[in-house]
Amino acid sequence: MSKKLTKRAEDYSKWYNELVVKAGLAESSGVRGCMVIKPYGYAIWEKMQAELDRMFKETGHENAYFPLFIPKSYLSKEADHVEGFAKECAVVTHYRLKNAEDGSGVVVDPEAKLEEELIVRPTSETIIWDTYKKWIESYRDLPLLINQWANVVRWEMRTRLFLRTAEFLWQEGHTAHATKEEAVEEAALILDVYANFAEQYMAVPVIKGLKTASERFAGAEETYCIEGLMQDGKALQAGTSHFLGQNFAKAFDVKFTSKEGKQEYVWATSWGVSTRLMGALIMTHSDDLGLVLPPKLAPIQVVIVPIYKTEEQLDAISAKVDSMTKELKASGISVKYDRRTTHKPGWKFAEYELKGVPLRIAIGPRDLENGTLEIARRDTLTKQSVPQEGLLAHVQENLADMQEKLFQKALDYRTSHTTEVDSFETFKEVLDTHGGFVSAHWDGTAETEDKIKELTKATIRCIPLNNKREEGKCILTGAPSTQRVLFAKAY
Amino acid sequence: MSKKLTKRAEDYSKWYNELVVKAGLAESSGVRGCMVIKPYGYAIWEKMQAELDRMFKETGHENAYFPLFIPKSYLSKEADHVEGFAKECAVVTHYRLKNAEDGSGVVVDPEAKLEEELIVRPTSETIIWDTYKKWIESYRDLPLLINQWANVVRWEMRTRLFLRTAEFLWQEGHTAHATKEEAVEEAALILDVYANFAEQYMAVPVIKGLKTASERFAGAEETYCIEGLMQDGKALQAGTSHFLGQNFAKAFDVKFTSKEGKQEYVWATSWGVSTRLMGALIMTHSDDLGLVLPPKLAPIQVVIVPIYKTEEQLDAISAKVDSMTKELKASGISVKYDRRTTHKPGWKFAEYELKGVPLRIAIGPRDLENGTLEIARRDTLTKQSVPQEGLLAHVQENLADMQEKLFQKALDYRTSHTTEVDSFETFKEVLDTHGGFVSAHWDGTAETEDKIKELTKATIRCIPLNNKREEGKCILTGAPSTQRVLFAKAY
Numbered sequence: 001m002s003k004k005l006t007k008r009a010e011d012y013s014k015w016y017n018e019l020v021v022k023a024g025l026a027e028s029s030g031v032r033g034c035m036v037i038k039p040y041g042y043a044i045w046e047k048m049q050a051e052l053d054r055m056f057k058e059t060g061h062e063n064a065y066f067p068l069f070i071p072k073s074y075l076s077k078e079a080d081h082v083e084g085f086a087k088e089c090a091v092v093t094h095y096r097l098k099n100a101e102d103g104s105g106v107v108v109d110p111e112a113k114l115e116e117e118l119i120v121r122p123t124s125e126t127i128i129w130d131t132y133k134k135w136i137e138s139y140r141d142l143p144l145l146i147n148q149w150a151n152v153v154r155w156e157m158r159t160r161l162f163l164r165t166a167e168f169l170w171q172e173g174h175t176a177h178a179t180k181e182e183a184v185e186e187a188a189l190i191l192d193v194y195a196n197f198a199e200q201y202m203a204v205p206v207i208k209g210l211k212t213a214s215e216r217f218a219g220a221e222e223t224y225c226i227e228g229l230m231q232d233g234k235a236l237q238a239g240t241s242h243f244l245g246q247n248f249a250k251a252f253d254v255k256f257t258s259k260e261g262k263q264e265y266v267w268a269t270s271w272g273v274s275t276r277l278m279g280a281l282i283m284t285h286s287d288d289l290g291l292v293l294p295p296k297l298a299p300i301q302v303v304i305v306p307i308y309k310t311e312e313q314l315d316a317i318s319a320k321v322d323s324m325t326k327e328l329k330a331s332g333i334s335v336k337y338d339r340r341t342t343h344k345p346g347w348k349f350a351e352y353e354l355k356g357v358p359l360r361i362a363i364g365p366r367d368l369e370n371g372t373l374e375i376a377r378r379d380t381l382t383k384q385s386v387p388q389e390g391l392l393a394h395v396q397e398n399l400a401d402m403q404e405k406l407f408q409k410a411l412d413y414r415t416s417h418t419t420e421v422d423s424f425e426t427f428k429e430v431l432d433t434h435g436g437f438v439s440a441h442w443d444g445t446a447e448t449e450d451k452i453k454e455l456t457k458a459t460i461r462c463i464p465l466n467n468k469r470e471e472g473k474c475i476l477t478g479a480p481s482t483q484r485v486l487f488a489k490a491y
Numbered sequence: 492m493s494k495k496l497t498k499r500a501e502d503y504s505k506w507y508n509e510l511v512v513k514a515g516l517a518e519s520s521g522v523r524g525c526m527v528i529k530p531y532g533y534a535i536w537e538k539m540q541a542e543l544d545r546m547f548k549e550t551g552h553e554n555a556y557f558p559l560f561i562p563k564s565y566l567s568k569e570a571d572h573v574e575g576f577a578k579e580c581a582v583v584t585h586y587r588l589k590n591a592e593d594g595s596g597v598v599v600d601p602e603a604k605l606e607e608e609l610i611v612r613p614t615s616e617t618i619i620w621d622t623y624k625k626w627i628e629s630y631r632d633l634p635l636l637i638n639q640w641a642n643v644v645r646w647e648m649r650t651r652l653f654l655r656t657a658e659f660l661w662q663e664g665h666t667a668h669a670t671k672e673e674a675v676e677e678a679a680l681i682l683d684v685y686a687n688f689a690e691q692y693m694a695v696p697v698i699k700g701l702k703t704a705s706e707r708f709a710g711a712e713e714t715y716c717i718e719g720l721m722q723d724g725k726a727l728q729a730g731t732s733h734f735l736g737q738n739f740a741k742a743f744d745v746k747f748t749s750k751e752g753k754q755e756y757v758w759a760t761s762w763g764v765s766t767r768l769m770g771a772l773i774m775t776h777s778d779d780l781g782l783v784l785p786p787k788l789a790p791i792q793v794v795i796v797p798i799y800k801t802e803e804q805l806d807a808i809s810a811k812v813d814s815m816t817k818e819l820k821a822s823g824i825s826v827k828y829d830r831r832t833t834h835k836p837g838w839k840f841a842e843y844e845l846k847g848v849p850l851r852i853a854i855g856p857r858d859l860e861n862g863t864l865e866i867a868r869r870d871t872l873t874k875q876s877v878p879q880e881g882l883l884a885h886v887q888e889n890l891a892d893m894q895e896k897l898f899q900k901a902l903d904y905r906t907s908h909t910t911e912v913d914s915f916e917t918f919k920e921v922l923d924t925h926g927g928f929v930s931a932h933w934d935g936t937a938e939t940e941d942k943i944k945e946l947t948k949a950t951i952r953c954i955p956l957n958n959k960r961e962e963g964k965c966i967l968t969g970a971p972s973t974q975r976v977l978f979a980k981a982y
Binding site for chain 1: 529530537566610631
């Protein structure tokens, strides 16, 4: 398979699809809309999981596991929730297959029909609140701070690897609190965890904000979100944290005895990020040569490629490399030495560029004589001959610098692609020619929001937190407004 | 809820069920046969996962993720496989719900019927080999060494927490090799990984062996297993590793070009352990007071309980404990300081006994004066007053000793519950009165195996690896036999 990718400027969407497959991240499966996450892609996801899991635990959360299936009747208990999630779901109706009478294979056994259909979880609020009812009696049982790592299924019609798939992997937090204030604080705390993770590990700058009523999670009182901006000027929602009020507590009758001895409904949050983050990571940093990975999430941070003609040279290089890798690994740097004799150095260089390995070291016989090596950076594509002496410090500095520069570059892109506009004409023009976030006044109604979406395909990504108060007029209706909101075309 | 458990001698099965729920490990959910794994139980599972994952990676395996759903037709491609797995599975037939016309909730939308039904994976050989077909072309692509952590569903009629549930969590390894020898070696390598994990981490001694033809995995040429023995004298299969021959390669047409340029079918293995290991862990070590956990898998290794009357005393104790926990944590020991004022020390002692925390430290005002503390061991239930000085070494020694003693105790139990018998009368008598493994001659036929099972409920757990050759006569038929096999009643 050729490693050449379609260029981003040519066809961004095609570039993305090719990159995901050719870099060994994921591919489509024989099951409609479901992807296979390949080992290299999964290794990145594991690094994301490890950091997020640590962050959740440091903020007092514990992991647990709830059933994959949700009885149909549970979904109906919260009115908005069922409207949002019953539409596209996988329904289990039978529990047995049998041999076909004509010998053609197996068929569903009509006698093994379930009394009540089971839904493959699209999200777990209902099954979890059905469980919390048993766990919560008194204020002493609160707060309950639980997270689950799981697969979920939403029957999407148009799917794209990582961005929108029928099955995806995610974490979903579900917390229960004695007071409204505490639940709102929790939702905000998690939004900060998500934003810190996105910025410090993924090197993806994000805007923290509130969703409008029409973009809220089905069943939430308020949805907080983080929004990133991709290189094609489209926004991507990277994580959401919901304040659920007492909606699920009321639907599942979950009350607690307060300190004052009163029976009260419990307050709730839920929050999640998914393998969609992989899409954000890829689209924020990568280039026409392939993946560009921030060092903190790269499964291989340094790859070493020997340049040799004879076997003696290879042996001498390998001996040197052996002590180098030991030193790097001892400092927690992940290193791969690719001494395969079946592929030429040029082939390997292209391979690791495609896979986004942050630093590439090449070392040949002359380097051995001179005590040098060549080090190439994936983000800048620059090469440098450096002394072997002091390699560890050089690698550490470059990894740290690359992590920071990737973030800064993405931030600069976002800054230059965030435009304040005050007329609908300019609004449309900016969206069509420049892209990115458009900051504009809006009259606060769902009608206007829908109309703008219909006319431009742009949606309100969020009302930024700590937004500046500013008098203005809605770009569409001219009605008075007190703040700007962020519009964009989005994934 | 009372913490008192039914005694093992009274009703072992009831003791187990109560323990699982009361120690906060798992409970039944509103979905038939599906369990909720509670935070404390999940924390133990996470520790198991971490060790196993490390072992898989150290032996060259990578993780990946494959779809939850398997098209019905895939299952049929391997004849034995479909016989084994089509019988009890969850079948997805529709992909949408809609509002009921009578307003009573939601109903399955008959128009959203799938053209081909999807099976919720009971195991993933078929979907994975359908994928491997795309990944394998040449001997250079082999071996392919992949593992997946996932949930699977088998529609069991009689379920028990951890031991047999409709949905369970597991890992499943699926490897592809160029030669038969390599595949057989892989299956044996993984069996060793499983046995080492069981013995060194779970402190559960296991017998490594081969399953008889009738107990083999559906689609395997050979099934290797590890078998443990529980305190009630029943065996438990704790893990299996299958040599699959070329069965799945043939079913999914997966060939590779060999070094010699020939097209050949690929050789395969698959192997798995599941949340069933939790059942083995619980039943091997626990007692009438609750869980007993081997230190290497205990989420909390040391709990510290302050004994005080006044708030000043509590503050003084807490200050001392603070420096103690810092020292222990710095050495990688997980410590919990329970300074809740809402519960008395006696209540806390019982709580941590129930939860199987290996070491409990109690410290009061007199200890502060004397520079001492009281340390209690969960396995022996012994208490000892020791100097605060040198606590770290004392804790480390006791944790290591407890890990070893638990294994030794379980091994002694197994030794005293493994009986060689040479007649069917003794066979039945040993099973009924003493239990455990019964080592006996068998004529090697499935008929005899079935008959023995029918008469005694005992099955052949395995033919031990490296079994001693020994002339003998089948206990049932008297036909000649060349080796003994291990029988037992089993979970």
